[in-house]
Amino acid sequence: MKRYLLSACILLAVIQISQAQKGFKPLFDGKTTTGWHTYNKTTVGSAWQVQDGALHLDLATKGTDGGGDLITDKEYGDFHLKYNWKVAPKANSGLIFYINEAPKYSATYSTGLEMQVLDNDGHPDGKITKHRAGDLYDLIKSSSEPVKPVGEWNSAEIISKKGNLTLILNGVTVVKTTLWNDNWKTLIAGSKFATWKDWGTFKTGKIALQDHGDEVWYKNILIKEL
Template identity: 85%
Template sequence: MKKILISACILLAVTQITKAQKGFKPLFDGKTTTGWHTYNKTGVGSAWQVQDGALHLDLTTKGADGGGDLVTDKEYGNFHLKYDWKVAPKANSGLIFYVHEDQKYHATYSTGLEMQVIDNDGHPDGKFPKHRAGDLYDLVKSSSEPVKPVGEWNKAEIISKNGKLTLILNGVTVVQTTLWDENWKGIVAASKFATWKDWGIFKTGKIALQDHGDEVWYKNISIKEL
């Protein structure tokens, strides 16, 4: 009887995990950079290495082709994104979304919103409000800071549906806001993006992993279109 109960519990746990992941598709297969390319280019910069099931911005392999921000080949509108990240000491990066890829824009952040990825206390940018891990970069401050110590993996989620945006860090909802309404226009007007033409206006776009010149890792990247 005890063995039957244990087996039943294991089956239930597996079923719950399967249901929780239903509808999610991997954006990174853990082995290759298939489905990604450097922004405004066709290939992937040499600094982005697949190591131990993670995409690693490895500065020791940064050749003449550099690194650059990685973007998905596909665009997304309403979505639920999950990913794990960790940074080296004093590092800065970000997960940027609603990125419009066009040669007239020089970077992913020219158009896209960012969930901050950073060593809060080691990188100088962490001293600024709304520039810390989990923040909607320069726009909305996290309600709390459930970030793990530097070098440990963090689990992040971004849910965007019909303008309702939720950011989750390590199971804690840290940002909730509404995009593109009058209140949002006020938030943008009070940010560094106030005068940036075409910033944050696109309701579909690519997802990007930022090369900020520092060592960072991403893995378990999956998305569910809503």
């Protein structure tokens, strides 16, 4: 009887996981960099290695083509994104979204919003308000900091629907705001992006994993278009 109960519990757990992921599609297949490229290029920098089912910015393999921000081939409008990340000590990275990829923009962050990925205690940005893990970078500070210790995997979610943006870190909602309205313009006016033409204005765009020159890992990257 115990064996049957255990089997039933395992089956129920599998069903629940399947239902939770219904409608989500992988942005990363766990084996290759298919569907991704370096910003404003057609290839992927050699520093981005697929290791143990994760995308690893491996500085030891950073050749002449470097790494660069890894960006999706496809653009997204309303979406629900899920992913896992971890950083090495003193590392900085970020998940950047609503990016306009065009030669006139020098980087993903020239137009895109960022959910910060950071070693809060080891990186200098950890001392700056609105630059810590889970923050909507330089705009909104997280309502709490449920981040895991350095070297452990964090789960994150970004939900953007009809201008309503929610950031979730390790199951906790840490940021909620509305995009593109007057309050949004006020937030931008009070940030480092105040004079950056077109920043935070695009309602569709690509998604990027940032190369900030530090070691970082991403895996289980899933998206549902809303």
